[in-house]
Amino acid sequence: MGAKQSNLHWYVLAQDWNGCKRRLQKTNGAEAKSVNEHGDLPLHYACYNGLAPPDIILALLNAYPEAVRQENRLGRYPLELAMINYQIDDPYREEVLSLLRWYRPSSGDAADLNGLLPGIFSNKPPKQMYSPSALCVVCMEVPSTVAMIPCGHICFCMNCVSTAASCGKCPVDRCQIEGLYQLQEKQIITTHQSMVS
Numbered sequence: 001m002g003a004k005q006s007n008l009h010w011y012v013l014a015q016d017w018n019g020c021k022r023r024l025q026k027t028n029g030a031e032a033k034s035v036n037e038h039g040d041l042p043l044h045y046a047c048y049n050g051l052a053p054p055d056i057i058l059a060l061l062n063a064y065p066e067a068v069r070q071e072n073r074l075g076r077y078p079l080e081l082a083m084i085n086y087q088i089d090d091p092y093r094e095e096v097l098s099l100l101r102w103y104r105p106s107s108g109d110a111a112d113l114n115g116l117l118p119g120i121f122s123n124k125p126p127k128q129m130y131s132p133s134a135l136c137v138v139c140m141e142v143p144s145t146v147a148m149i150p151c152g153h154i155c156f157c158m159n160c161v162s163t164a165a166s167c168g169k170c171p172v173d174r175c176q177i178e179g180l181y182q183l184q185e186k187q188i189i190t191t192h193q194s195m196v197s
Contacts, residue, residue, distance in 0.1 A: 006034035012045040017056050029063030039073035047078045047100070050085030054095040061103050068103055098168050101177075122179045126152035129183075132172050136160050149179035158182065 008031035011019040020042075023031060032042055043060045044067075046052035061068060071077050079100040086093040129152040136144045138160035146156040153172040161180065168177055 005036045006031040006042070008032065008034065008042045009036060009040070009045055012042050012049070012052065012056075015049065015051055017053060020056055021059060024059055024063050032060050032063035032067065039071070041067045041070060041072075041078075043067040043078045044072050044076070044081060047081035047096075048085055050082070050087065050090065052092075052096070054092055054099060057096050057099050058103075061099065065103070068100055094168070101168050120180050122149055122181050125181045125183075126150055128152045129154055130172075137171055145183045147181040147183060148175075148177050149181055151175045154183065 008020065008023045008027070011023050035041055040048075041060075041064070043057070043064070046056055046060060068078055079097065082093075082096050082100055086096055126147055126149045129147050131144065131154045133155070134143060136142050136157035136159075137155045139157060142157035142159060144154045144156055145158060146161045147154045148170040151170050151173050153170050155171055169175065170177055
């Protein structure tokens with residue numbers, strides 16, 4: 001690797017996780033934005049080695065939230081690198097993939113789901129929608145109004161979706177969630193009436 005790397009790049013390469021935290025603190029997160037000659041941010045490096053613990057991934061994301069949507073010169077995003085490099089049986093894999101897939105900087109209002117998850121909700125519904133339960137599968141109190149994309153299972157209410165979908169998989173068929181769709185009032189009535197008939 002080249003000389004244009006920041007100290008934070010080197011700490012990630014060395015897998016010195018405590019050093020990474022100290023460096024982020026010392027530079028007030030500024031080095032999380034540093035790019036080497038290959039277009040790699042420290043977050044890319046953390047995903048390349050497939051060994052960075054979730055708290056390091058989160059610290060890098062908190063320091064530079066835009067890193068999750070930045071590709072390197074090879075056209076690779078951090079999520080793609082993590083999917084390739086974290087082994088299937090790695091205990092960190094699901095949490096790291098979930099962080100990279102769903103992380104958005106906090107708006108300060110925990111109730112503002114769209115502020116916390118911009119870009120995840122689609123205006124276009126899945127091709128087909130299925131309602132395994134009229135009630136949210138998490139709280140079992142509120143009607144389910146959120147469909148998973150691409151599978152179309154309507155499983156969650158808006159109150160539970162941020163925590164329930166954080167694993168990145170549909171609870172019914174375990175497919176990877178690529179997005180979410182909030183049903184409109186007419187769709188909710190039609191979907192839940194079809195379950196009764």
